[in-house]
Amino acid sequence: MKKKVYKSPDVMYPALFEAIQLGGIFPDSKTFVDCIPKYSTEEILANYETLKNDSTFVLEQFVRDHFTVPGEHESGYRTDTSLRADQHINKLWPVLTREPEGDGGSLIPMPKSYVVPGGRFGEIYYWDSYFTMLGLHAAKEDSLIENMVVNFAQLLRDFGHIPNGNRSYYLGRSQPPFFSLMVELLADIKKDEQILVQYMPQLQIEYQYWMAARSADEAKGQMQAREKGEQAFFKAVFIEDDNILNRYYDENGTPRPEAYKEDLHTAELSNRPKDKVYRDLRAGAESGWDYTSRWLKDGVHLETIHTTDILPVDLNALLYHLESVLEKASRLAGKEEVAQSYAALKAKRKAIFDKYFWDNESGFYVDYDFVAKEKSPILSLAAVFPLYFEMASDKQAEAVAHLIRHVFLKPGGLTSTLDSTGQQWDAPNGWAPMQWMAIQGLRKYGYYQLANQAKTNWVNNCLRVYQNTGKMVEKYNVFDLSLLAGGGEYPVQDGFGWTNGVLLALLAEEE
Incomplete structure (x- = not known):
């Protein structure tokens, strides 16, 4: 066929x-x-x-x-404000669940049911789904988690990567690689480490995608790029002698179809080649942080976006974790030589991690601009990823915790960055996935009081907005608690995937 x-x-x-x-x-x-x-x-x-x-x-x-023309996915659901927030979220799971359906326009059909972020969406989103899964687990909806892992495994088989979402116009890029965490979560739920072995082929495909080595031709292209003295090939960036770190990168240098007019406008404002601007915008969308001062050359204006010049600290921490899971899965499968090769790759990444991502001056993890050969001056909550994956020394964790306590912690939770630029991933906004990574990362180094304070501030902010509006929203203003609602670039909906998931998981924790 x-x-x-x-x-x-x-x-x-x-x-x-x-x-x-x-x-x-x-x-x-x-x-x-x-x-x-x-x-x-x-x-x-x-x-x-x-x-x-x-x-x-x-x-x-x-x-x-x-x-x-797609209408709103009208479910007939109306918020019952007499319900507690956790009851509201649990009533929403069926509303946000989409069943497998045939080809329809740009939609790529999935074999199993899946959960979308909110009512207007017909498609799944990659990294959002991990945080949605945390809530599904708290709600004992574990079969839906397994369905979604099966769906992502199918996308890896069919396309060689997990696209941003299951739409044809997202096929040029992925999103932060959380598949290894999803597989770990499923293995933990089933109390069966063999799940790691079961999904090892797909985990390897994901790794090869990020390392630009999915085929002999790709590996050859990478070698030729290095020999020519180029700095990068697709998502792989050549560091020092034979090391690779990673960046976000989309295969297309054209405006995003789903933001066509906006991207044309941004490129018009820039004095750089338009295909470079488009690729940087697309890479920024792949990062999930679309958009933020992290990717802006002048730290303020979107037209200075240069995402593809940047080694992001969170992406490289995620790939360290993927290497760790592949090492473990290989060992469980009895493939000791393969396990040792992943252990060596992981060790290489760890050995140079601090040189490129640790900033002694601020005492914080930052991104690295490999074109300018300098560390980013932007401090962001992406710095918690090395704590979450236990890559930090105790001294580094202490320094990160100090800044989180004194500059990132706000009355409504943790701010994504300290810069107020008008971009949605900057101050004054806080986002559910970053709260989760920060809270868990701080706990892993014993900063329970700080983690619990961040949790309390965030949970209370979400509950406050729910009580005022009956809604869960995409992101929240963590500075100003006088505002009735949170915010988002989408029309306000009854629920928002990762907000629902993280809030439910935090509420379900044993105090």
Whole structure:
């Protein structure tokens, strides 16, 4: 059976796509790329060519005649504000669950049911899903966790990586590699370490994707790039003699179809080659931190984005963990030589980690700009990842905890960065996944009081917004508790995946 080739809407309908996205037909660029065609691509394009110059032609009507426009996933659910927050979240799981469905436009079908972040979404998101799983486990919805792991394993088999989400327009990139944590969680739930062995082939595919070594051709391309003196090849960055650290990188140097108009505008403001700006915007989306001062050359303006020049501390800590899990899985499978090779790769990453990511001056982990050959001046909560994965020395953990206590801890939780730029991953916003990584990372080094204070502040902020609005939202202002609601770039919904998941997991902890 011939394998289906998934094409992004901008590739399928070039001129029509551009006319729609620039024509202001929909308020959100994501709407059209999620439309489901009623006819074949050829028919739609032929009809467009025939009709577009007619004096009676109306583009919006053409779109509605030829595509099914996605509505809100209307569930009929209405918040019952008499419910406690945990009861509200548990009632939401069926509302946020999507069943497997056939091909529809840009949607890539999944074999099993899955949980989406919120009501407007029809697709799963990669790193969001780990934090959603924490809540599913607290809710004893473990079969859904296993379904989602099966789905991600299938994506790895089919595409050689887990895309940002199961949409054709996300296939050029991934998201922070949390699959190894998902597999570990599932093994822990089932109390069966053989789960690591079961998913070892997919874990290896994920690793090869980030290391730009999925095939003989890719490995050869990497070797040639290094021989030519290039600094990087896809997501692999050559450090010193024979070391590799990693960056975010999208395979496409074009505007994101789901943010087409916005990306064109950003590139217009920049004085750099447009394909570089587009790739940096896409890489910023792959990071999950879209967007933040971490990726901005001047620390303020989006048009100075240079994500692909940066080695992110959190990404490299995640890949250290992936190497650790692959070492353990190989050993469990009786493949001692393979286990030793992963142990060596992990040791190499750890040996140079502090040189590139530890900043003595601030006493904090930071990102590294490998093009400028300097550490980033931006302090961010990504610094907790080395604590979460126990890569920090006791002295380093103490220094990180000191800054978290004195500058990151706010009345409503932990701020993502200290910079207020207007970007959503900067101050004054706090995000559920970073609260979880920080709380657990601090606990691993014995900073229980600080961790519990961060937990209390965050939980109370989420509960306060829920009591005022009946909603769980994407992100929260952690500075100002006078605000009634949190925030998000999406319309307010009854729940938001990782907020639901982390809050439920924190509420379920034994005090």
